[in-house]
Amino acid sequence: MERVDSDARNVLVLNCGSTTIKFQLLETRSKKLLIKGAVDRVGRNDCVGKIQRFDGGSEKESAELPGFSHAQALRWVFGQIPSDTVLHGIGHRVVHGGSYFSEAAPINPDTLAKIEECIPLAPLHNPVQLAGIRECLELHPEIPQFASFDTAFHQKKPPLNSIYPLPQELRERYGYRKFGFHGASHRYVAQRAAELLGRDLGALRLVTCHLGGGSSVTAVQGGLAVDTTATFGTFTGMPMGSRSGDVDGGVILDLLMRQNMKAQEVYEILYKKSGLLGLSGVSADMAELEQLEAQGHEGARMARDYYAYALRKFIGAFAAVMGGIDGIVFTAGIGENDPDLRQRVCQDLAWLGVRFDPEKNRVKGREFIFSTPDSPVALLVVPTNEELAIALEVSALLG
Numbered sequence: 001m002e003r004v005d006s007d008a009r010n011v012l013v014l015n016c017g018s019t020t021i022k023f024q025l026l027e028t029r030s031k032k033l034l035i036k037g038a039v040d041r042v043g044r045n046d047c048v049g050k051i052q053r054f055d056g057g058s059e060k061e062s063a064e065l066p067g068f069s070h071a072q073a074l075r076w077v078f079g080q081i082p083s084d085t086v087l088h089g090i091g092h093r094v095v096h097g098g099s100y101f102s103e104a105a106p107i108n109p110d111t112l113a114k115i116e117e118c119i120p121l122a123p124l125h126n127p128v129q130l131a132g133i134r135e136c137l138e139l140h141p142e143i144p145q146f147a148s149f150d151t152a153f154h155q156k157k158p159p160l161n162s163i164y165p166l167p168q169e170l171r172e173r174y175g176y177r178k179f180g181f182h183g184a185s186h187r188y189v190a191q192r193a194a195e196l197l198g199r200d201l202g203a204l205r206l207v208t209c210h211l212g213g214g215s216s217v218t219a220v221q222g223g224l225a226v227d228t229t230a231t232f233g234t235f236t237g238m239p240m241g242s243r244s245g246d247v248d249g250g251v252i253l254d255l256l257m258r259q260n261m262k263a264q265e266v267y268e269i270l271y272k273k274s275g276l277l278g279l280s281g282v283s284a285d286m287a288e289l290e291q292l293e294a295q296g297h298e299g300a301r302m303a304r305d306y307y308a309y310a311l312r313k314f315i316g317a318f319a320a321v322m323g324g325i326d327g328i329v330f331t332a333g334i335g336e337n338d339p340d341l342r343q344r345v346c347q348d349l350a351w352l353g354v355r356f357d358p359e360k361n362r363v364k365g366r367e368f369i370f371s372t373p374d375s376p377v378a379l380l381v382v383p384t385n386e387e388l389a390i391a392l393e394v395s396a397l398l399g
Contacts, residue, residue, distance in 0.1 A: 009398060010034070010086055011391040014077070015093040016070065016132030018124070019043065023077050024387040025085075028395035031388060035080060039065065039073040049073070051080050070128070071135050078139060090136060090145040091394040093184070093386070094129050095234075096122035097149030099175065102156060104393040107133060107145040115147065121179070122234065124271075146397055148390040153187045154180025154218070154225045161227045161321075178231035182210040182332075186218045186225060188389040189331045189382040196367065197327065197378055205322040207315050210384065211341075212332035213241040213284070217311065219318035227321050229314055235270045238310055239303075241284035244274035245310060279303035286334045286341070308344040315345070319352055327378035328354070336383050337364045346379060353377050 008029040015022040019042050025035040037051035047065040065076060081087060091104070098118040105111045112130065119126045136145060162178045163171065170176060186208045193208075194201035206220040215238035216230040229237025229246075239245035247270065255261045255269070277284040280303040282292065292300035319325045328349075330342055339361050346356045353376035360370040363381070371379035 009088040009395045011089045011091055011394045012081070012087055013091045013093070013387040013390045013394075014074075014132060014136065015387075016129050018128050021070065021073050021077065021132070024391075025081060025087075026388060026391040028391050031392075033388075034085075037077070037080065039068065039076065042068060042070055042073050047073070049076050049080075070131060071138075074132065074135050074139060087140075087143055089394045089398050090140070090143055091390040092129065092133050092136070092145065092147050093150070093390060094133075094147045095125035095150045095181065096179070097147070097151045098179070099155070099177065101147075101149045101152050103152055104146045104148040104390070104397060106397065107137065107147055111147055121232075124234075144398060146394045148184060148393050150181045150183045151179045153183030154178075154228055156224050157226055157228075164232075176232065178228070180216070180218065180225060180228040181230045181234060182214070182216045182218075182386075183225070184386040184389040184393075185210045185331060185384040186216075186220065186228075188385055189329050190220045190223065192367070192382045193327055193329045193378075193380050196369065196380060196382070199326075204326045205324060206327045206329055207318050207325055208329045208331065209311060209315075209335050210332045211238070211311070211330065211335035211338075214243070215240050215245075215332070215334070217314040217318070219321050221322045227318060233270075235274075238314070239275040239279065239307055241286075242272050242275050242277045244270045244278065247274075276303045276307065279306055286338060290338065290340065304341065305344070308341055311345050312348055315349065316352070325352065325377055327380060329380045329382050331382050331384040336381055339364065342370075342379075342381075349377075354379065 008027050010025060010027055013024045021039045021042060023037055024033060026033055033054050035051060035053055039049045041047045045066045047068045049063045049065050052060045094115055096118045098121060100114045115126060115130050164176050166176055189208050190206050191201055193206060194204055201223040208218045208220055210216050216228055217238060218228040219226045235243035237245055252266060255266050276286060276289060280289055280299040282299055283289055289300040289303050293304055315328060334341060342361055346354050355372040355375035356370050356379050357372050365383065367382055369378060369380050
């Protein structure tokens with residue numbers, strides 16, 4: 001694929017997971033989505049590639065890719081890009097950039113080394129994402145490639161909001177500090193909320209709620225992330241599908257020291273057996289829990305109630321951090337598609353000045369404002385678009 005100069009930049013955004021590769025091709029001047037797809041169940045006999053093209057239609061296609069490795073799957077992805085389409089850049093989503101990156105970075109030996117250095121901070125994500133980057137460099141070394149870090153948006157938090165109350169020696173020796181995740185999502189929905197409200201992002205105090213299989217809540221003041229819930233480990237803050245959310249460190253110490261569990265056992269509990277799954281006893285999927293709750297399942301009710309309680313608590317805490325709030329933004333799978341959960345959260349925030357319209361709140365999966373005209377706090381649903389945010393980062397770095 002030859003790179004040529006053009007006002008319209010085509011950027012391929014890749015998100016490599018252990019068993020799934022998601023991709024989007026976007027034209028950044030018009031912010032138009034050209035191609036969207038995924039390769040699911042990588043490495044298995046039932047591996048399948050799915051693609052949807054938006055140039056003159058939106059028909060979905062699929063292809064059986066039995067036993068395809070990550071390298072083979074990436075070759076298939078590049079093969080779906082029309083031969084007459086100029087690819088100007090590739091943006092790779094990377095979960096953890098440690099303290100190194102406050103914005104996207106060009107892929108070079110130094111960037112690769114730093115991503116590898118951050119593997120202990122994101123052992124489930126960084127290794128496979130790093131492998132995906134290296135495969136793409138092999139396949140298309142002629143195309144400029146960039147890494148966009150989930151942690152980057154959170155790098156400019158005030159120093160006080162970034163530290164742990166641990167001995168200075170430990171903080172400096174091991175690099176313990178508060179990071180943050182889902183940065184591209186929080187940045188995108190905050191900017192989009194400001195546009196929908198017709199206000200300058202720099203003058204707003206927003207709480208952005210990225211609620212999905214992984215969840216985090218962020219205080220955004222003046223366009224900058226000033227605090228967030230998921231900080232060092234990706235199981236902290238909000239309860240998630242199978243990740244615990246905040247747990248008293250004393251419980252973890254008790255499991256290790258008094259119950260004599262091995263560190264790996266505790267890891268499995270915190271990351272894979274807790275959260276919505278642990279609370280409900282049946283499922284890590286919020287949509288399924290909503291159905292089960294309607295059928296009278298007590299565990300499902302408890303899981304949904306606890307999730308709403310945790311979200312209200314963090315919104316209230318971040319209102320205190322920022323000295324008030326001007327808007328609350330709901331995004332990602334749960335935030336965009338669960339009106340009942342949004343109502344549970346908002347109906348108990350009247351003390352903040354929150355007033356909402358229950359009828360407007362019934363909408364799912366698109367942009368809308370559901371606060372009342374007289375509400376001092378705006379309530380918005382903004383579908384996240386992390387891929388577009390990454391593509392725009394890449395386009396800006398291309399110059």
